[in-house]
Amino acid sequence: MSNVKKLIYYWLSQSVSSTALAWLEQKQTEIAEGAPERIFFTAFSAVPRYLGKENLQLTSQDLSKAEDLVPGWFPGDWTVDQAGRTFLLLALPHDRSENYVRSLDKVFSSADMRELVALYQSLPLLPHPELHSQRAAEGIRSNMVNVFNAIALHNPYPADYLDNIAWNQMVLKALFVGSPMHLIYGLDRRANPELARMLVNYAHERWAAKRPVSPELWRPVGKFADSEIIADLAKVFADGDMIEKQAAALACAESSLPAAQELLSLYPQLLSAIQKGELTWSNFNRNRLPVCK
Incomplete structure (x- = not known):
C-alpha cells in the first residue's frame, strides 16, 4: 500500500x-x-x-x-x-x-x-x-x-x-x-504576462460596469506591470478602500519599474509596512475581502 x-x-x-x-x-x-x-x-x-x-x-x-x-x-x-x-x-x-x-x-x-x-x-x-x-x-x-x-x-x-x-x-x-484566489496553489509561481493582461482587461470591464474588483486580482499582475498597468494601480490607490490600496501597494512593490516605485513612495505608511514584512500577500487580510460577483 x-x-x-x-x-x-x-x-x-x-x-x-x-x-x-x-x-x-x-x-x-x-x-x-x-x-x-x-x-x-x-x-x-x-x-x-x-x-x-x-x-x-x-x-x-x-x-x-x-x-x-x-x-x-x-x-x-x-x-x-x-x-x-x-x-x-x-x-x-x-x-x-x-x-x-x-x-x-x-x-x-x-x-x-x-x-x-x-x-x-x-x-x-x-x-x-x-x-x-x-x-x-x-x-x-x-x-x-x-x-x-x-x-x-x-x-x-x-x-x-x-x-x-x-x-x-x-x-x-x-x-x-x-x-x-489565495486558495489557488502555485498562484505566484505560475503568474505570467498573458495572465496579467487578461486580469487587467477584466478589471477594466468591471470598472466600466461600475462593479467592484477583487483586490486579489492584482496579486499575479505586479511583476508584469507596464505603464498602463501602473496607471490602473494609481486608479486603485485614488479610488479604492484600504484593502484595495494594500493590494495596489503589494503589486507596485513587485514591479521593477521606477514608475511603480515612485507611485508606491506616495503612500509611505504602506511602503513601510511592506518593508517591515507587516504587509505581504501571505498575510493580506483575506477575512475582509469582498466577494465580487
Whole structure:
C-alpha cells in the first residue's frame, strides 16, 4: 500500500465504523487484484452508503503529513466519502497506462457532482499524472462551482501540469465565479504576462460596469506591470478602500519599474509596512475581502 493510501486509510479508521472500514478494505483488495470493472464502479458509487458523508476530522499534524507526501495537497475540507473514493481510485491497477486512463474516463463520464468533486480532488494523487491534464481542463470548464473549486482550489495538480492557456483560464474563472484566489496553489509561481493582461482587461470591464474588483486580482499582475498597468494601480490607490490600496501597494512593490516605485513612495505608511514584512500577500487580510460577483 502506498504512503498516500496508508494515510487515507488511517484517517478513515479514525472516522468510520469497523464494519464500513472492512467493506472498504475488501473492495480495494478485489479491485487491486484485477476484479472486473463493474466491481470498481459499483463500489465507487456505493461509498457514501457504507461510509457516510461526514467531514474528515483532520488535525494540523494530519495536514502536515499530507503536505509532506504531496506538496500542495490539502484535504482539510474532505469528507469521508471523498476519502473513501480516492482510496478505491488508488487501488486500480495502473501498470498499463492506457487501460488505467480508459477506466478513469469511464468513471468521469458517468459521475454525479459529488463523485466529480472526489475525482478532481484526487488528481494530484493518481498514477500517471501527466496523462490527466485534459481531464483537469474539463473540470475548469464545468458550470458546477463545487466541481470547478475541486480542481482550482487547494489542489496542486493545475500548477504542476496545466499549460498556460488552461491555467490562465482557471485563474480568470476563479475571479468570475467569486472563488478566493489565495486558495489557488502555485498562484505566484505560475503568474505570467498573458495572465496579467487578461486580469487587467477584466478589471477594466468591471470598472466600466461600475462593479467592484477583487483586490486579489492584482496579486499575479505586479511583476508584469507596464505603464498602463501602473496607471490602473494609481486608479486603485485614488479610488479604492484600504484593502484595495494594500493590494495596489503589494503589486507596485513587485514591479521593477521606477514608475511603480515612485507611485508606491506616495503612500509611505504602506511602503513601510511592506518593508517591515507587516504587509505581504501571505498575510493580506483575506477575512475582509469582498466577494465580487
